[in-house]
Amino acid sequence: MDKILLKKILSDFQISDDLLTFNKISSGYINDTFKVFTNNTPKYILQKINSKVFKNPEYIFHNINLIKDNSVNIGITFINSKSNKPYTINNSAYWRLMNYEPGSKTFNTTNDNLVAFESGKVLSNFHEKLKNLDLTNFKEIIPNFHNLTLRLIQFEKACNYKENNCFNEIALIKKLSTNFDIIDNTKLEIRLCHNDSKLNNILFNQANKGLYLIDIDTIMPGSILYDFGDCVRTLVNTVSEEEKDLNKIEFNKEMFKFFIDGFKPSLKTINKNELKLLSLSVALMPFLHGVRALTDHLNGNKYFKVTYENQNLIRAKNLIKFSEIALLNKEYMTRLITKNSI
Numbered sequence: 001m002d003k004i005l006l007k008k009i010l011s012d013f014q015i016s017d018d019l020l021t022f023n024k025i026s027s028g029y030i031n032d033t034f035k036v037f038t039n040n041t042p043k044y045i046l047q048k049i050n051s052k053v054f055k056n057p058e059y060i061f062h063n064i065n066l067i068k069d070n071s072v073n074i075g076i077t078f079i080n081s082k083s084n085k086p087y088t089i090n091n092s093a094y095w096r097l098m099n100y101e102p103g104s105k106t107f108n109t110t111n112d113n114l115v116a117f118e119s120g121k122v123l124s125n126f127h128e129k130l131k132n133l134d135l136t137n138f139k140e141i142i143p144n145f146h147n148l149t150l151r152l153i154q155f156e157k158a159c160n161y162k163e164n165n166c167f168n169e170i171a172l173i174k175k176l177s178t179n180f181d182i183i184d185n186t187k188l189e190i191r192l193c194h195n196d197s198k199l200n201n202i203l204f205n206q207a208n209k210g211l212y213l214i215d216i217d218t219i220m221p222g223s224i225l226y227d228f229g230d231c232v233r234t235l236v237n238t239v240s241e242e243e244k245d246l247n248k249i250e251f252n253k254e255m256f257k258f259f260i261d262g263f264k265p266s267l268k269t270i271n272k273n274e275l276k277l278l279s280l281s282v283a284l285m286p287f288l289h290g291v292r293a294l295t296d297h298l299n300g301n302k303y304f305k306v307t308y309e310n311q312n313l314i315r316a317k318n319l320i321k322f323s324e325i326a327l328l329n330k331e332y333m334t335r336l337i338t339k340n341s342i
Contacts, residue, residue: 012088013097042100049094057094059139075212106200116255118210120262130192141220158298193222199234229281246321251329267341279333283326290319
């Protein structure tokens with residue numbers, strides 16, 4: 001971590017203090033994120049946007065500004081640079097600075113029913129705030145981000161690209177993929193979505209009350225299925241997606257029930273096509289992420305950050321296993337969703 005560079009970046013946001021210190025936050029797979037302290041007190045979150053993933057970083061700020069122009073508050077406060085923009089550019093890299101939410105925290109996994117309820121509430125509030133916005137001028141940040149058909153084509157190319165020892169995982173992906181054909185064949189409403197609404201992208205206060213969604217780079221038009229599935233799969237899976245012992249992976253039905261209690265306002269407003277596929281989305285999203293993780297492993301880890309050998313392979317095995325388990329719980333989820341949508 002280059003402290004001189006980080007202080008230089010902060011000076012572009014008109015922040016200079018000899019007492020500035022930094023801690024790198026390592027939970028994210030994409031951007032480089034730092035917690036900034038002044039006199040040992042956390043004050044800011046500084047992020048370097050990964051330009052290999054986000055080919056047009058200016059699109060991120062375009063979409064956020066459109067939301068702001070519509071007087072919608074999604075929680076995060078960005079600090080403008082000297083050029084009066086919510087970012088600065090250093091050596092072609094985009095950096096942004098946000099105020100730190102005092103006493104806030106995130107969870108990678110949890111067994112807390114209150115966290116489950118609050119997660120549903122935060123996601124529902126997010127969609128309720130944005131549901132009436134005109135999508136015409138919003139940019140597509142990452143084209144085909146959740147396009148499973150495209151991800152499977154990329155996966156097939158990666159399988160053919162080189163010899164590998166992932167035969168079991170490859171066969172399982174091909175077997176499970178047909179479960180999701182119905183999504184391609186269903187007309188879904190396009191709405192403004194977070195598109196990366198996993199549990200550790202929800203901010204909580206010290207009392208475990210939900211605050212708002214963070215890591216909002218991927219806010220763009222999409223389907224509520226993706227937000228619902230991503231949030232639930234990280235909430236009801238009892239272990240981290242890097243757990244190597246697949247026997248530990250379970251589906252926590254009680255956590256799902258509390259999540260649905262929090263998400264209920266949105267269940268009463270979304271259409272029938274979306275309602276009937278919500279339960280399938282809980283299997284879709286880990287499957288999609290598992291396909292992407294295995295593709296990246298086969299391609300030499302070009303997309304997701306890895307810190308140890310076969311990390312993407314472990315993620316893929318874990319995610320695909322949970323997708324299988326979610327499919328087994330599909331009827332249970334459908335009954336609960338239907339009951340709470342009336």
